[in-house]
Amino acid sequence: MEESDENGLKEESYQALTSREESDLERLMAQCEFTINNTEAFTEKLSRELSSMDSSNIQSIMASEQKxxxxxxxxxxxxxxxxxLEQRIEHYQNLLKxxxxxxxxxxxxxxxxxTQNDNNQKLLSELQSLINELEFPxxxxxxxxxxxxxxxxxxxxxxxxxxSLQECLxxxxxxxxxxxxxxxxxxxxxxxxxxRFCNRLYTQMNEIFDSLVAQYADRLLQSMNSKDLALCNHEVxxxxxxxxxxxxxxLKPNSDNTFSAIQNSYLNKMKPLYENEITHYFDLVKEKLSGGKLTIGSSDSFDGRKKNQEGSRMRSSSFQGTGQEFLDSSSSKSSDISLSEWEEFDSCIERMLSTIDPVCLYEQRFCISFFDIDSVNVQHTTESGHRRSSSIGSQNYSISPSPSNLSQNSSELSDVKKAESLRRLMSQMFLILEQEFVKFISNYDRLDGLYSMYLLVRLSQHVLSTQDAGSFLAKTYGNILIHVKRNFDKFMQSQVTAIEETKAPKKPKCGVFPFIKKFEQFAxxxxxxxxxxxxxRTDIDRWYVTLCRSMFDTINRLSDTHHKTPPEMVRLENYHYLHDVLCTLKIACLESEKREAKQRYNEALKDYVARYFGRPLEKLNTFFEGVQMKVAQGVKQDEVGYQLAFSKQELRKVINSCTLKDIKKGLEEMYRKVEKHTCDPDSTLIQVSKTSAFEKIIY
Known part of the structure; x- marks a missing residue:
């Protein structure tokens, strides 16, 4: 490892000769003309030349000292x-500084x-702009x-x-x-x-309101008649x-007091106008319904006519009265007044609603536009109301669009306060509408409670179809509907009370109680x-059931209080007739009452046969009772005939003992009893009773 490191260092310290150094070395060696092996001579020559060059350099340096x-x-x-030069530059710099x-x-x-000039220009411009904005020519x-x-x-x-004044302000x-x-x-x-302008505008608008009302009030009122039965609008x-x-x-955003004063002034001027027209309109409706006998504009005349007719018609469609008095007044409203007249009343109510709606909605649209109250699509709803009122003459009793039907495609008012303001304004302006409608309803309810039934159905269709339950007309009709529903319930409760308080008639034959026939006609x-x-439907169904239960209880009660007709026959006739009525009417909610009437009828028939038909063929009845007793004791029916007491020969003896004369006499006696107890000689009950008597004899 050490040898390799040393070799590496040698390689790193070695530097190759450049090309110039190589050429100089070659030129030097060529000049020396030594062989490569004579290094000593070559080295010595190089040393001599180096020393010579050093001495030359020293001499050259010494020679150039003066230089x-x-x-x-x-x-x-x-x-x-x-x-x-630096001093001069510094001087110049001081001068430049x-x-x-x-x-x-x-x-x-x-x-x-x-800056002062700019500020002056801006100030001048600002002042000029300020003057222009605040200057009112x-x-x-x-x-x-x-x-x-x-x-x-x-x-x-x-x-x-x-x-311009508002822009300045x-x-x-x-x-x-x-x-x-x-x-x-x-x-x-x-x-x-x-x-000053607000005061002038308020005064001017008051004068305009007075002028328009004075100019058109009488003209609009005189244009109304009972034939067309139209409530005029105030388009002009x-x-x-x-x-x-x-x-x-x-004025609305700038002078709210003046705006409110003008709005109240318009309300105070138009409210009496609407009161006169609506009051007159309801008088026209009463005149039309009374056949033109009502004095126009006089509510007292209707009340007087009502009092004159109350005695003859008050009980015409109710269940009140007892005995002969009840039978005398048993003609119902349907017979006292033709069905077409009832339909005329219903059509008249529909025409009223169809006429009042467009007028109220047109006034509402005007208030929204004139007083800048936010609402959506009220114009379209009002126009549809006018189209409907114009075509009402060709309609008989089609369901009129309710106030909310006219506006069912419209959105709710975006601002709750504005919606309340509009509803409050309309409620104050048409306050007489609800009052007159309630008075109209009360008058006809006192005349005959059946009017409440027609009003209930028509108003319910008109109100319940609404989607905007918060609108003025919807709330008004809703309040009116409450009165109608209350009158209808009171009327129906009076019918229940009349049934419960009915007394047994004093006639020899009781027959069918009048309240059952009245119920048939009413139903x-x-x-x-x-x-x-x-x-x-649920309202009338509930009263149907209540009336039927009251009739059941009253039939049972009166059957025990009529001393001239057997109670069994009283129940038999009345339950038979009531069952036929329920079968004819086919009212779904009375199915259980129909079955109960049938059951009570059968029980009464059984009790009547058992009480009055007795045992006309005693021996024959005794024979068959013995047969039934044996069967009940466990003897088979096929084996009863093998017993001596109940053999065929014994049965023939019993039959031979019953002569035709005795049978005929027994039947005739039972027929006389049935005809004596039955009120209506043409009643099917006689045939039923005879059949039951024959069955009793055969049995």
Whole structure:
């Protein structure tokens, strides 16, 4: 390892000759003309030449000493000149430094002057902009207060001036500039102009409202008649007011008090107008329903007519009354008033709803536009309402789109406060609508409770189809529906109470209780009404069951209190008739009651046969009772005939003992009993009873 390291170091210390060194060495060796083996001679020659060269060099150096001294002197002179040059340069630098300071000062002064000029220019520009933004030209001020707002040109000029005033008041001014006295004074001046303009606009709008109401109120009221049964809209008034809408919208963000005052003024002017029209409209509806006998505009006339008719019609569709009194009033509303008149009432209610909806929605659309209340697609819904009202004459009782149907494609109001504001405004303006509708409902409910049933179905279809439960009309109709539902439940409860309080008739033959026939007539009419309203089916079904249970209890109670007709026959007739009624009606919710009526009918029939038919052929009955006893004791039916007491010969003797005369006499006696107890001689119960009697005899 050591040898290898030494070899490596030798290789690293070895340096090869360059090409120039090789050529010089070759030239030297060629000059010496020594062989390569005579190294000593070659080395010696080289030493001599080296010594010769060293001595030459020493001599040359000694010979050039003077030159060196001269060179040193020259160098010293150069150094001195350089020092002088440096001093001069330093002097020049000092001079330039003073000049630079002066130039810098000049530049700073020039920059300061430029900055002052720029600031002055900016200040001038800012002041000019401030003046332009706050300056309100006198001609525009005159337009605010001197233009004629009854003309379109005057409204346009006033609107331009008002927009300019709003731009001045809403100018984007730096907060620091607002502290300037001039700015404050100008702003106070502009605010005074705005206040004066608001007062003028409020006064002008009040005059316009009064003028329009005075001009069109009587004309619109007189255009209504009971034939068309249409509630007029206020399109002519709205069209006259719409040009002022931009001015009203300017007040909303800038003068809320004036805006609210104008809105309240419009409400106070239009509310009495709607009250008169709606009150008159309901009088027209009452006149149409009464066949033109109602004095227009007089609610008392309807009440008087109602009182005159109450005695004859109040019980026409109810279950009230007992005995002969009940039978005397047993003609139902369907017979007292034709079915077409009931349909006319239903169609009239539908026409009312179809007429009121577009008017309310048109007013709502106008308020949204005129008072800048946010809503979506109300215009489309109102237009669809007008199209529907215009085509109502060709419809009989089609379901009218509810207020929410008219607006079911619309979105909810984005701002809850604005939605509340709109609903509050409409509720105050149409406050009379709910009051008159409730009064109308109450009048007809007192006249006949069946009206509540028609109103319940029609209003339910109108309200339950809504998607926007928070709209004004939906809430109004919802409140009205509560009154109708309450009246309907009260009416139905009165029917239940009437059934429960029914007394047994004083006739010799009880027959079918009148409340069962009344129930039949009522159910047929109710089925015709509720078949178009699946949403209210549960209400009538619940009362169906209650009425049936009350009839069951009352039949059992009255069967024991009528002393001239056997209780079995009372139950037999009434349950038979009730079962036929339920079979005819085919009401799904009364299936269990139908089966129970059938069961009670069979029980009553069995009890009646057992009590009054007795044992007309005693020996024959005794023979077969013995046969049944043997069978019950375990004797096979085939073996009973082999016993002596029950043989065929014994049966022949028993049959021979029963003569035809006895059989005929027994049958005739039972027929007389059935005819005596049965109220209706044409009733199928007589045939049923006879058949049962014959079976009893055969048995």
């Amino acid at each position: 060196v001294e001269n060179l040193m002197k020259v160098l010293q002179c150069s150094i001195d000149e350089v020092a002088k 003073n000049v630079r300071d002066i130039v810098l000062q000049v530049e700073q002064k020039e920059a300061l002057v430029q 006198p001609d525009k001020e005159r337009n605010l207060f001197e233009t004629d707002l009854t003309k379109s040109n005057g409204i346009t000029l006033c609107l331009i001036a008002a927009n 809403q100018a984007n001014i730096h907060p620091a500039l607002r502290q300037m006295n001039a700015v404050r004074e100008q702003q106070r001046y502009l605010e005074q102009i705005q206040a 008034i709205h069209n006259a007011l719409m040009p002022y809408s931009p001015l009203i919208k300017l 047929k009419q109710a089925e015709g009404v509720f078949k178009v309203s699946a949403s209210r």
